[in-house]
Structure formats: C-alpha cells, structure tokens
Amino acid sequence: MSWVTVIWPMIASACLTLAAIYWLVWYRHRASWAPLFLALAAASTTAFTFCELSWLRAETPDDFVTAMRWAHVPMFVWLVSIAWFVRDYLHAGRRWLAWAICGLCAFSLLLTLLTPQNLNYRELPRLGQVQLLGESFTVAEAAPTPWMLVGQSAAVMLLIFVADAGVTVWRRGDRRKALMVGGSIAFFLLAALGLSIAVLWGQLQVPLVFSVLNLGVVAVLAYQLSGDPLRAVPLVRELQVSEAGLRESEARLSLAVDAGDLGIWIWDVARHEIWGSDRWRALFAFAPSEHLNVHEVLDRLHPDDREALRQTRAMAVAASQGGRYQAEYRVILPDGSTRWLSSLARVEVDRTGQPVLMRGTARDVTARKHAEQETQLLQQQIAHAGRVSLMGQLASALAHEISQPLGAILRNAEAAGLYLQHPSPDLDELREIIADIKKDDERASQVIAHMRALLRRHALDMRRLDVGALVRDVVALVRADAATRQVTLDVDVPGDLQHVRGDWVHLQQVLLNLILNGMDALDGARMEDRRVSVTARLEDARLVAIAVRDGGPGVPADLLPQIFDPFFTTKPNGMGMGLPISRTIIEAHGGRLWAEGRNGGGAAFRFTLPIAEETAG
Ligand code: ADP
Numbered sequence: 001m002s003w004v005t006v007i008w009p010m011i012a013s014a015c016l017t018l019a020a021i022y023w024l025v026w027y028r029h030r031a032s033w034a035p036l037f038l039a040l041a042a043a044s045t046t047a048f049t050f051c052e053l054s055w056l057r058a059e060t061p062d063d064f065v066t067a068m069r070w071a072h073v074p075m076f077v078w079l080v081s082i083a084w085f086v087r088d089y090l091h092a093g094r095r096w097l098a099w100a101i102c103g104l105c106a107f108s109l110l111l112t113l114l115t116p117q118n119l120n121y122r123e124l125p126r127l128g129q130v131q132l133l134g135e136s137f138t139v140a141e142a143a144p145t146p147w148m149l150v151g152q153s154a155a156v157m158l159l160i161f162v163a164d165a166g167v168t169v170w171r172r173g174d175r176r177k178a179l180m181v182g183g184s185i186a187f188f189l190l191a192a193l194g195l196s197i198a199v200l201w202g203q204l205q206v207p208l209v210f211s212v213l214n215l216g217v218v219a220v221l222a223y224q225l226s227g228d229p230l231r232a233v234p235l236v237r238e239l240q241v242s243e244a245g246l247r248e249s250e251a252r253l254s255l256a257v258d259a260g261d262l263g264i265w266i267w268d269v270a271r272h273e274i275w276g277s278d279r280w281r282a283l284f285a286f287a288p289s290e291h292l293n294v295h296e297v298l299d300r301l302h303p304d305d306r307e308a309l310r311q312t313r314a315m316a317v318a319a320s321q322g323g324r325y326q327a328e329y330r331v332i333l334p335d336g337s338t339r340w341l342s343s344l345a346r347v348e349v350d351r352t353g354q355p356v357l358m359r360g361t362a363r364d365v366t367a368r369k370h371a372e373q374e375t376q377l378l379q380q381q382i383a384h385a386g387r388v389s390l391m392g393q394l395a396s397a398l399a400h401e402i403s404q405p406l407g408a409i410l411r412n413a414e415a416a417g418l419y420l421q422h423p424s425p426d427l428d429e430l431r432e433i434i435a436d437i438k439k440d441d442e443r444a445s446q447v448i449a450h451m452r453a454l455l456r457r458h459a460l461d462m463r464r465l466d467v468g469a470l471v472r473d474v475v476a477l478v479r480a481d482a483a484t485r486q487v488t489l490d491v492d493v494p495g496d497l498q499h500v501r502g503d504w505v506h507l508q509q510v511l512l513n514l515i516l517n518g519m520d521a522l523d524g525a526r527m528e529d530r531r532v533s534v535t536a537r538l539e540d541a542r543l544v545a546i547a548v549r550d551g552g553p554g555v556p557a558d559l560l561p562q563i564f565d566p567f568f569t570t571k572p573n574g575m576g577m578g579l580p581i582s583r584t585i586i587e588a589h590g591g592r593l594w595a596e597g598r599n600g601g602g603a604a605f606r607f608t609l610p611i612a613e614e615t616a617g
Helices: 004-027 034-056 061-089 094-116 148-174 175-200 211-261 278-284 295-299 303-318 366-419 428-456 466-483 504-521 578-588
Strands: 127-134 135-141 263-268 273-276 324-332 338-349 357-362 463-465 488-493 500-501 531-540 543-550 592-595 603-610
Touching: 004 034, 034 135, 061 094, 061 135, 061 148, 061 175, 061 211, 061 466, 094 148, 148 175, 148 463, 148 578, 148 592, 175 211, 175 592, 263 278, 273 278, 273 295, 278 357, 303 324, 303 338, 303 357, 338 366, 357 578, 428 500, 463 466, 463 504, 466 488, 466 504, 466 531, 466 543, 500 504, 500 603, 504 531, 504 578, 504 603, 578 603
Parallel strands: 488 531
Antiparallel strands: 127 135, 263 273, 263 357, 324 338, 338 357, 463 500, 531 543, 543 603, 592 603
16 A cells, blocks of 8 residues: 555544644633634644645646645645734734735635636646655646745745744743744744745755645644643642632631621722621621612711811822721711721722722721720829819918018018108119019919919920929929928039920929929938939930939838829828829820839939920920
C-alpha cells in the first residue's frame, strides 16, 4: 500500500480530532475565543489535506486545477483563524492588520471562486510526475499568474502580524508564549511561503505539500493551549489555600463581630440602598427581611445628629483620612425611645472623589452614654458643692481681708475730716488720702469679686498667668487664717519663671485646697514644724511644677492610693472633695496632680501646668 494514502488521511483525522476537542473546550467554557479559532484552523487543515491529496494524485489538468481552486476555501479559513487566534490568545497584534488579512484573504477567495480564470496558472497546466521516497506525485508545468501574489501577500501580512504580536508579548516578559506561538507560526509560514514561491514560480520540481506545515502550526498551538490548564494547577491549589484562609478569616471576623456585639452595614450610595446584618437591623429596630433604603435609615436618626453625621462623613472623604470616620449618634426607635450608637466606617470614593460605597460597624453605647452624662452632672454638682464648702472655710479669711481695707478707708476718712476742720487744709495731703481710699476700696471689691467668681464659675477661662502673682494672691487670702493658727507661710517662686496657661480662679481654688490641707495637717504639730511652703520651678521645657509642702505627719502610705477618691476624708468635718476637685481642675489644664512622701515627715503635693506660649494672651 502507498504511504501517501496512509499519511494524508492520518493528518486529516488528527486535525479533525483536534478540531472536535477544541470545539468542545470552547463550547463548554466560552471564556475565550482562542479554542474556537484553533478548532477552525484544525478543521480547515483536514479539508485542505483532502484537496491537497486530490491534486497530488490528479490525472487530468482539470482535476488538478479544480482541487487547487477548492483548496482556497480551507486556506482562507486557516489564515483568518490563525490571525484571530493570535490576537485573542496573545492579546497582542494590530487589529487593523488582522482585518486587512481577512479582507485580502476574502478577496483572493472571491477571485478564485467567482472568476473562471485559474488564479495560479495563466493556462491549464501540463501535468508531470515527480518521484519522492518511492512515490510519484503529480506536479503542474505552467507559468504562474500575477494574481497568485494576492494570496501570497495575505500570507506575508499574516507573517508580519504574527511577528509584531510576538515582539509585543516578548517585551511584556512572556517570552515562552512569544516563542511558542509567534515563533512557530512564523517558522511554518516562512516555510510554506518559500515552498509556494519556489514551486509556483517554477524554480523547483517538487510536489506542493502544505498540509504538513498547517498541521505543524495547529499542533504547536494545541500543545501551547493544552499547557494552560496544567499551568493553572498550582494556581488552583493557591486559590484553594487562599479560599481556606478566607474561610478562616471570615470565621474569626464573625467571632470578633459577635464578641464586640457589632452590627455591620454597607451603604450603596449610587442605588441609595443599605444592607445590614441582623444585629445592625436589631439596633435600628428594623425587621430582618425588610428591604431598606437610605432614607428610611436616616429617618431613624435623631434630627439633631443628622447634620453632624453628614459633616463628619464629608470631612472623612475630604481630609485624606482614607475615608475613615467615627461618630456617635442617637436613633429614635419606633416606640419613641432613644438609643446611642457608635459607628466606625470607611467611605470608598470614585475617581472624581464622590462617595460610592460605605461600610461600617455600629455598637450600642446607650449605657455608657447615660453613665457619662450622670458622671458629668455629678461632677458639676460636686465641684459646686466643693466650692461652697471651701467658701465656708474661707469666710473668716475673707472677712479679715475685707475688714483690713475697710478699716484703712475709715481711718483715712477720719483723717480727711480732721484736715478739713483746718481753715486752710493741705489739698495735696487730701488728694493722697482720697487716692488711698480709692485703692483700699478697689482691693475690697477685688476680694468680693474673687469670692463671687469662686461660687459661680464653672467653665475654664484660660489665660496667660504669672505663677508668682497667683501664689502670692492665694497666700494673701489665707494669711490671716494662718496667723490665727500660728502657721508660717513661705513662698519661693523665681521672678523669671515662665508664665503658664490657666484659669486664675480655678487654680486659686487648687492652691487654697492644698494650703488649707497643709495647715489642717499641722494641728497639734510643734511650733518649729508649723510651716507650709509653696514653691514653683521649671519642670522641663513644657511644664512648670508647683509644690505645697507642710511639716505635718504626712500621708500614711496605705492611704496614698485613696486620698484622691471623692468623699475620702480622715477629718471629722471634712468632705473629702478638695483633692478630687483639684485633680480634675489640673487635668483639665493638661497637667498632673499627685502626692509625694517626704523624707523627714510632712506631705508634699505637687502639680504641673503647661507653659504658655509667648504670644498667648
Ligand atoms: P478633706 O480635706 O475634706 O478631707 P481632701 O480631698 O482635701 O478632703 O483630702 C482628703 C484626705 O487626704 C484628707 O482627709 C487627709 O486624710 C488627706 N490629706 C490631704 N492633704 C493632706 C496633708 N497635707 N497631709 C496629710 N494628709 C492629707
């Protein structure tokens, strides 16, 4: 049996099998067009093989030419399929060139099928026989027509197209693909072109055999395409691992969400839709299956909180904080009750900076909010009560302070009266007396003003303060009391000490508390120990430290942790509010107040205050 009749049908059936396989691959997934183009190229190779076998075995010139004419149909399909395979599989190659190839191939096909003229030879060829590997093949002996160049230039264009696509892929870094696809097609095309030019232009007397070359291209492309699933195996494994990781992190997330009692929500801004977890819906008192739009949710917000929440969101988007924001707001539930929620959210924006999606969590903080409000109220009441009680202790000192200028005023007035009885009173002397009366009067009203401020003021009025003046002012207030209790007051504040930033009246209250506590601690102490000293020093570049020390028994170590607790007192008539109020005031100033043990007895209470900036008023 002739080997030709075995090999050619084998090529045909191999290509047909490939065509069937790749058609199925494409049909089942349709993820890419490449398998379909490969199936078409393989099927057209099958058809071409039969045409080729016909002309290789042709007995008349008519048979030879007819077989060649019909071979143009599968060749057209093959060229077009290969061009689009390359574009789809490599994602490279110029689209217009691909269309130009299609156009030129179609033109060549139409010329062949529609004109009676033979596109390959000027006239009906004479047939000859050539011997190859023991077989004889029919070949044509005739001059080719220039029309043949149309078909050949389509092949040349395909060569250029493939080379261009191959270079693009090579540059992209996928060298293997560039070589396998671009290189193999270019190689087989060059071989086919060389053979057709040599044979058809009468240079070489060998049989025209293209099907083997077509099969070569199809086989290489099929090999490349079949490798993709294999290469995908590690990816699939990676995907499985990451899926398992994802499940694990989902489980952890849901645990965290449960533990934090968090409701989760996602707001699709474009569609005005909100998705919320069951917990979140429960927080807003929405039914689990209820379809929600954003207006229904906004309606539940407390009217006073809507604008603040909108502004917080807008600021988060504008102020490059990655769109994150935190907010606390109230929701009014259908039964009229109010619930406080705390939200942590993130806003995603599009290219124009407009919010497109928001995600967040919500937590019920009603209990904490109520506790905070109660504590605040209590603190205000305590602070007020503290001031009132302090006033009781200060009453005698203030009475002395006021009686002193009042006495001076009286004495000056009496002196002025005496001067006026004189027939020619010394007017300069009288003016001085009146100026003294005015000064004493101002001092008395200052004392009264301080007393009223202590009783009334709640908010801090932060100003630039001279620590020395502040300390001296307080010491002046308690001096009379100290004298009665036989306590010496020492003040040591450097004249060039930096000014601090604080509220004069509140800081006075702190110093009064500490000095009066120090004097209380001296009850029953020996004469030489009866001293309370107030010193101020620069602590560091930012802070000034003020210390109030006394020569009393000190604070027992076991009581140290408790003395700042509200209502803790060891005195029969004490309230236990002086130290906690003082600490609150100092912390509100950005400082710290603490007690220290002292070697050699006595107690030391120290507090820090931030230094005022030079320009601050
Ligand atoms: P009160 O003076 O009404 O007791 P405070 O809060 O001012 O309230 O003080 C709380 C407690 O701290 C005092 O009862 C006392 O036991 C202790 N304490 C305060 N200052 C001194 C001090 N200088 N020396 C010893 N103990 C002190």
